[in-house]
Amino acid sequence: MIRKNQRFLAQLYSLVDFLCIQISFLLAWWLKFKSGWMDFDGALPVEIYAFWSLVYGAIAIVTGVLVSLYTPKRKKRFSDEVLKLIQVHMTSLFVLLSIMFFVKQVDISRDYLALYISFDLLLIMLYRYFLKQSLKHFRKKGFNKQFVLIIGAGSLGCKFYENLRQYPELGYEVIGFLDDHRTFTPEELKQYKPVLGAVDELEKILRKKMIDEVVLALPLYAHPKYAKIISICEKAGVRALIIPDFFDFLPARPYFDNFAGMPMINVRDIPLDLTGNRLVKRMFDIVFSSFAIIVTSPIMLLVAIGIKLTSKGPIIFKQERVGLNRRKFSMYKFRSMKDLPEGVTDTGWTTENDPRRTKFGAFLRKTSLDELPQFFNVLTGQMSVVGPRPERPYFVEQFREEVPKYMVKHHVRPGITGYAQANGLRGDTSIEDRIEHDIFYIENWSILLDIKIIFKTVLQGFVNKNAY
Known part of the structure; x- marks a missing residue:
């Protein structure tokens, strides 16, 4: 089996990136100045463009090294790599x-620069995606494996082993466990790799077997052993990773912070806490909602006429919802129910064949057309195009006691659609499942994820079988 050196791979990645940049130069130069497809009034000598392309290539490689673009990618998601490339x-x-x-x-030429950067990003992303998929395929076949030793055969170590087996494309193989107090029964050995010895035998095991990574999955009371274990791993040139015994309390992608000179784990790291990310999302919301209002304005006019002709009451229904940082706001919808008498508060779920609905309102709710006025909520900054769906204060107070982590959804702006809704959790569906999806979205936000959710929402259609 061929085991590739990571430093060589990093150098190879940087070399291929540099070649892609120069190929992009040739493509952009030909398309702009030689193909005859684009007009131009004259051009600088090709040598000048070639020189600046070489300079750009050097700058990009140095920048990539500085931001760890060429670090090991086996455990990383491709979407994270794309963001870093951009x-x-x-x-x-x-x-x-x-x-x-x-x-x-x-x-x-500005046209040349636009083509140059576009070709550059496209070529690099394509080859990296192809390479990543190829490596996954070969790792599934058993090539280029990394060997892992788990220290701790308790519930934590066994859970990690079971999880790792679900990702064969990562190319990791567990060779066994070390534990002071446990050995596996013959039945358990059918499910897990064997316990190779006690924790104190780590140094001997590392000398005897080819091991790439040691994973510490020990309970909290074993904390005093960590320093010695890490020291042995570093002496042997083996990477050590720690799974905290309280991992259930941590987010999917924990973030390490520094506070008063001490390293700390941020229990709820939210990408949208960063000013740059908030600004990007807000600009996207303004552009998208403005476009949506312009495009759907004829539909909104027809809906308004339909509501006025089919029932008494206002066209727009305003309902108090809980949004960002638990602040209340009025969410706009086209009215789909009979107008409530003054002083009456609606605290009930809408049910199938609900007598409160108007006939035209039932159609609006089924097709989600009643949600269109929420684009105005997006423009005013009360909502976002994509985010967890907001709920009424009455139900927020109820769910915060009944559903674990329910209030985490209020760390970001609520949305017209969301990750839960794009995955079919709309209308009368499990609140627990929706919150699980909402938290995943909050912890893994990216503008690419927002675009993916919007496309998924559109492709699935706006008809909601669970909306009454």
């Missing part, structure tokens, strides 16, 4: 343009 190349472009401005090289 950050690296946008930063590199800014540096390049700054240098060109400083040396007064300002005659480079």
Whole structure:
């Protein structure tokens, strides 16, 4: 079996990135200046463009090294890699343009630059995606494996072993466990790898067997052993990873922070806490909701006329909901029910064949057309296009006591659609399942995930079989 050196892979990645950048230069140059498909009034010599392409390639590789773009990728998601690639190349472009401005090289074609960067990102993403999928395929076949030793054969170690077996594409193979107090029965050995010895035998095991990573899955009371175990691993040149015994309390992707000079685990790391991420999402919301209002304005006009002709009462129904940071706001919807008498509060779920609905209102709710006015909530900043669905204060008070982690959803703006709704959890469905999806969205937010949810919502259609 061929075991590749990680440093060699990092160098290979950087070399192929550099080659992709130069291929992008050739493609952009040909398309802009030689193909005849685009107009131009003249061009600088090709040597000048080639020189700046080489400079850009060097800047991009250095930037990639500085932001750890070329670190091991076996455990990383491709979406995270795409975001980092975009950050690296946008930063590199800014540096390049700054240098060109400083040396007064300002005659480079803008069309060429746009093509150059587009080809650059496209080629790099394509080859990396193809390579990642190929490596997954070969790892499933048993090639390029990494061998893991688990210290601790208790519930924590066994759970990690079971989880790891569900991801054969990662290419990890557990060779066994070390534990001071437990050995597996013949029945358990059919499910788990054997206990190779006690924790004190770690150094001997590392000398005898080819091990790439040691995973510490010990209970809290074994904390005093950690220093010695880590020291032995470092002496042997083996990576050590720690699974905290309180991992159930941590998010899917825990974030380490520094507070008063001490490293701390942020129990609820939220990407949208970062100002840059909030700004990107807000700009996206403004652009998308403005476009949606313009496009759907004829539909909204027809809906308004339909409501006015089929029932008495206002066209727009305002209902108090709980939003970002538990602040209350009025959410707008097209009225789909009979107007409530003054002073009466609605605290009930809508049910099938609900007598409160109007005939036209039933159609609106089934097709989700009653939600269109919420784009105005998005414009005012009370909601987002994508996010957890907001609930009425009455139910928030009820669910906060009954559903674990229910209030976590209020760390971000509520949305017109969300990760739960895009996965079919709409209307009369499990609150627990919805919250689980909402928390995943909050902890894993990216603008690409928002776009994916919107596309999924549109492709699935707006008809909701669970809406009454």
